[in-house]
Amino acid sequence: MDERLDPAVFWPRLREALVQVPEDARTPPPEARVGAVLVLLEDTPEGPRVVLTRRRRDMRSHPGQVSFPGGRLDPGESVDEAALREAREEIGLRGHTVEIVGVGPKFYIPPSRFWVVPVLARWRQPHPLTENPWEVDEVLEVPLTQLLDRSRWRHAPLSLRGSTWAWQLDADILWGATAIVMALLLDTAVEGWSGGLQPHELGEKFAVRPWEQVPSWERRVRLEGELPSRSQAEVEHVAAAQVRQVREWLDGRGVGPLVRAEQAGRAAAHALRRLHGGDLADVTITVLAGPSENGAGGLAAARLLVAAGAGVEVVTVGPPRHPQQLAVLEAAGVPLTSVTAETFNDARAPGQVVLDAMLGVGTEPPLRDLPEVAATWLRRHDVPVVSLDLPTGLSADAGVRGPCVTADVTVAIGAPTRGLAERISHAYVGDLYLADLGVPPAAWRAAGVSTPPTFSSGPLVRLTADDVGTDAGTPDQGQL
Numbered sequence: 001m002d003e004r005l006d007p008a009v010f011w012p013r014l015r016e017a018l019v020q021v022p023e024d025a026r027t028p029p030p031e032a033r034v035g036a037v038l039v040l041l042e043d044t045p046e047g048p049r050v051v052l053t054r055r056r057r058d059m060r061s062h063p064g065q066v067s068f069p070g071g072r073l074d075p076g077e078s079v080d081e082a083a084l085r086e087a088r089e090e091i092g093l094r095g096h097t098v099e100i101v102g103v104g105p106k107f108y109i110p111p112s113r114f115w116v117v118p119v120l121a122r123w124r125q126p127h128p129l130t131e132n133p134w135e136v137d138e139v140l141e142v143p144l145t146q147l148l149d150r151s152r153w154r155h156a157p158l159s160l161r162g163s164t165w166a167w168q169l170d171a172d173i174l175w176g177a178t179a180i181v182m183a184l185l186l187d188t189a190v191e192g193w194s195g196g197l198q199p200h201e202l203g204e205k206f207a208v209r210p211w212e213q214v215p216s217w218e219r220r221v222r223l224e225g226e227l228p229s230r231s232q233a234e235v236e237h238v239a240a241a242q243v244r245q246v247r248e249w250l251d252g253r254g255v256g257p258l259v260r261a262e263q264a265g266r267a268a269a270h271a272l273r274r275l276h277g278g279d280l281a282d283v284t285i286t287v288l289a290g291p292s293e294n295g296a297g298g299l300a301a302a303r304l305l306v307a308a309g310a311g312v313e314v315v316t317v318g319p320p321r322h323p324q325q326l327a328v329l330e331a332a333g334v335p336l337t338s339v340t341a342e343t344f345n346d347a348r349a350p351g352q353v354v355l356d357a358m359l360g361v362g363t364e365p366p367l368r369d370l371p372e373v374a375a376t377w378l379r380r381h382d383v384p385v386v387s388l389d390l391p392t393g394l395s396a397d398a399g400v401r402g403p404c405v406t407a408d409v410t411v412a413i414g415a416p417t418r419g420l421a422e423r424i425s426h427a428y429v430g431d432l433y434l435a436d437l438g439v440p441p442a443a444w445r446a447a448g449v450s451t452p453p454t455f456s457s458g459p460l461v462r463l464t465a466d467d468v469g470t471d472a473g474t475p476d477q478g479q480l
Helices: 007-019 079-091 144-148 176-189 240-251 257-275 293-307 323-331 369-378 423-429 441-446
Strands: 033-042 049-055 070-072 098-103 107-109 114-123 136-143 153-157 163-169 172-174 229-231 284-289 311-316 336-338 353-357 385-388 409-413 431-435 460-464
Touching: 007 098, 007 114, 007 176, 033 079, 033 176, 049 079, 070 079, 079 098, 079 114, 079 136, 107 176, 114 176, 136 144, 144 163, 144 176, 163 176, 172 176, 240 257, 240 441, 257 293, 257 353, 257 385, 257 409, 257 431, 257 460, 284 293, 293 311, 293 323, 293 353, 293 385, 311 323, 323 336
Parallel strands: 033 114, 229 460, 284 311, 284 353, 311 336, 353 385, 385 409, 409 431
Antiparallel strands: 033 049, 033 070, 049 136, 098 114, 107 114, 153 163, 163 172, 431 460
């Protein structure tokens, strides 16, 4: 046995590491979506082995992935209780056979908008496990010696943040959030397990991209009522440079930014109305408005939402491009707040729904400065998000290239940008719609768009797609 896996060495080292995790590092935000996973370790003559599951491939959440048993907390549950309950439901684990060792640091799964807390446990009285056929394809018991075997080491390249560890487990790949927790376990309990090697140093030969093979789902419809629809594959997607050319064409003919903002704001307000069954009376809405043309559309939407009877608050994420928009809102009695790193914290709660109008086609990932502060705050609250044009942080040309807002609904303005077509973007975009900005076909053709979008059936069109990545269809699957 590797002496580092000897129970007399492994367990004291792990316990000491867990004791040192600060309380705030293991406590999820109170208003967030919270789940717990059970990291169940059994002693064997060769050292500990960990209990994992392979999720069914027809599950909507993380289909086909190797995972820890776990799931969302029920009301009033602790993370320990939730982890044990989920393990009982998924694999038939008997709770009295388990000793809870401690709780690790929370981590965030971006596409699912979940905060997950790992619960470390020692399996004192092992017994046969039975997978729940509705959730689990197979129970996997993986010796830690396999994870220490360099021939099994792989890495999963992330969009902008390097790579994370992954492992080849016979027919399965261990990757994503589960692998992030596993690497943290090894870092704390098995001294020097990687010899100081960083995942990306394994090289392209050992890179894995499992998200390219995940099952796909049709998008969930979020807006109520009948709307015309078109296949996204039939609609030409445009580059950010083409959008700028169209704006210049319109500017030169008297259709300036504020006129366009009115159109964009009207589309956003219409989407929010449909999201709430056609009636916005007494619905509370937080508008996150950035300093760009996208932000101007958000401020126009805020005024229209007030007129529709919604309770609106506006949070500016940087100085607005057109300050007069704020003057109108202030005169209408709308609460106005500015994002600062010092004052925008977890204690502040959003409304029942959030309109994300922070950044548009000019976004250059990764997120930084005030938009990063606001996006980090937003992930701590379990409320629906409607993004105007594209989710903040998503590249108009390249799609996911780092952390970004996860939207339930995205309302693309005028024409969808190329980043919205990328399969790994779909989990962040949600239900996708295209709104009429009143751009003549001549303007699109002048920008090199051969088949300009048409709105003959109405000003808001749902874009459907059969080949849509689930929340497993993205590399950025866990952030500690």
